[in-house]
Amino acid sequence: MTLDAQEYIDDMARKRGYVLDYHKKMAKADFPVLQAANDMVSAAYLDERTLDRKTKELIFIVSLTVMRASKGHIQSHIRVALDLGVTPTQVLEAIEIALPEAGIVAFQTGFDAWQEVVGAEALEPTVAVHQGGSGGQSS
Numbered sequence: 001m002t003l004d005a006q007e008y009i010d011d012m013a014r015k016r017g018y019v020l021d022y023h024k025k026m027a028k029a030d031f032p033v034l035q036a037a038n039d040m041v042s043a044a045y046l047d048e049r050t051l052d053r054k055t056k057e058l059i060f061i062v063s064l065t066v067m068r069a070s071k072g073h074i075q076s077h078i079r080v081a082l083d084l085g086v087t088p089t090q091v092l093e094a095i096e097i098a099l100p101e102a103g104i105v106a107f108q109t110g111f112d113a114w115q116e117v118v119g120a121e122a123l124e125p126t127v128a129v130h131q132g133g134s135g136g137q138s139s
Contacts (some may be wrong), residue, residue: 005028008027057081061095065110088114095114
């Protein structure tokens with residue numbers, strides 16, 4: 001059965017748990033290229049082979065963090081991981097893997113995405129300091 005563009009986007013959303021803005025626009029602008037790109041993503045990411053979906057989500061979150069992807073893109077994968085039963089602490093531990101190889105700036109991108117999704121609380125200093133900001137990129 002061949003799906004039309006709308007059915008295809010709906011199917012992507014069901015399988016992934018999200019769709020990105022570019023997916024929606026490519027479905028209308030160049031549907032065959034969206035299908036080809038999605039086939040590759042399915043083979044590498046969605047199709048469960050020797051790694052389960054939870055593990056693949058954590059790897060995806062780390063790779064997006066290292067690449068300094070948009071906060072929204074990272075957050076979509078964090079939400080899917082949480083929906084799959086990954087704990088907030090496990091997601092944070094995965095993001096922390098970015099520190100030694102990609103550095104603090106890349107880590108802060110992932111951390112900022114994570115803390116917004118999970119509602120992490122801050123511990124404020126009790127001494128006078130200058131405001132340091134979030135340290136993350138603006139989205």
